[in-house]
Amino acid sequence: MNGTEKPFVELRDLTVTFTGGKSPIKAVNGVTLSLKRGEVVALIGESGSGKSVTLRSILRLHNPNRTQIEGEIRVGEHNVVQLSNAALSSFRGKVASMIFQEPLLALDPVYTVGQQIVEAILRHENVSLEQAKARALSLFERVRIPSPERRLDAYPHEMSGGMRQRAMISLALASSPELLLADEPTTALDATVQIQILLLLRELQRELGLSVIFVTHDIGAAVEVADRIAVMYAGRIVEQGTSRDLIRSPRHPYTRALLKSLAHGSVQKGSRLETISGSPPDLSKLPPGCAFADRCGLAQDACRQTQPQIVWFTSDHGARCLRTEQTLPEQVAN
Numbered sequence: 001m002n003g004t005e006k007p008f009v010e011l012r013d014l015t016v017t018f019t020g021g022k023s024p025i026k027a028v029n030g031v032t033l034s035l036k037r038g039e040v041v042a043l044i045g046e047s048g049s050g051k052s053v054t055l056r057s058i059l060r061l062h063n064p065n066r067t068q069i070e071g072e073i074r075v076g077e078h079n080v081v082q083l084s085n086a087a088l089s090s091f092r093g094k095v096a097s098m099i100f101q102e103p104l105l106a107l108d109p110v111y112t113v114g115q116q117i118v119e120a121i122l123r124h125e126n127v128s129l130e131q132a133k134a135r136a137l138s139l140f141e142r143v144r145i146p147s148p149e150r151r152l153d154a155y156p157h158e159m160s161g162g163m164r165q166r167a168m169i170s171l172a173l174a175s176s177p178e179l180l181l182a183d184e185p186t187t188a189l190d191a192t193v194q195i196q197i198l199l200l201l202r203e204l205q206r207e208l209g210l211s212v213i214f215v216t217h218d219i220g221a222a223v224e225v226a227d228r229i230a231v232m233y234a235g236r237i238v239e240q241g242t243s244r245d246l247i248r249s250p251r252h253p254y255t256r257a258l259l260k261s262l263a264h265g266s267v268q269k270g271s272r273l274e275t276i277s278g279s280p281p282d283l284s285k286l287p288p289g290c291a292f293a294d295r296c297g298l299a300q301d302a303c304r305q306t307q308p309q310i311v312w313f314t315s316d317h318g319a320r321c322l323r324t325e326q327t328l329p330e331q332v333a334n
């Protein structure tokens, strides 16, 4: 991360282990990531790489009886891992809130969207019912829901997918959070609606000065919306950097494989990650060395024995790989 400004969000050596099954699953394994206030970071990587688990852990959404969280999560002054339940419920919504791929999971089917937004405002702010209703209306206007007054009285199932997503964004913004977490916010939508929602998110982020971490399979969207990209593999961030550095000079063999697997090698909106030959390791039996070694054309014995430390190429572009001398930008094949 550039500069000396104190990070607004800091994940330090974050490890999330699910302990409810036969053997513990290390879904997130030593993630370190910082965001400045107002910065947008995209998490990308194949399915199962730990993107959603990382995001959810920032709101401590995992079942505490079956999940062990180690390391640090700091958002502003809040030490999230240590928050009491009471402090956590005010942290959620007031400091950080989340939008999901499927708004129907976040919205309650038995209340109108307006009631839910008003309720969220009243939970966090000391305002009258009338003031909360006025605020709900202005949120609907802000996310450009047509006929906002009428739509506040609609139930979630009465709205189209795109409108529902806008309503969920209003709900997430109801208590003016500083950090927005978005888990594949456009995946379930039609292509044209996806673009509208992405543009809306970017606009809201700029207007409100929000910090945003979003998970996506759409590299085009990541490049369009994010200042920085972090690539996850088997629960680790294997490469991070500005969107431009990541796309122009990927240094981790996994990032290079991901980008190569894109249709026609071009990065456009809608470019999705395709599969790379081989499969990721079993998260309950992680190898001692680099988890990508078995799928990597550059791997040597040392890669299988040692967990690579991060190598920084610039102040904010780094990769966890022992073989980065082999991936200098001029050697990246297109």
Ligand SMILES: Nc1ncnc2c1ncn2[C@@H]1O[C@H](COP(=O)(O)OP(=O)(O)OP(=O)(O)O)[C@@H](O)[C@H]1O
Binding pocket: 018, 025, 027, 045, 046, 047, 048, 049, 050, 051, 052, 053, 054, 215, 283
């Ligand atoms: N509650 C849970 N209990 C046990 N394992 C879990 C739980 N939640 C997630 N996992 C496992 O953790 C791993 C990482 O999951 P995660 O959802 O973070 O992946 P992801 O990178 O977001 O993938 P996708 O892109 O498919 O959403 C997966 O192997 C998943 O099966």
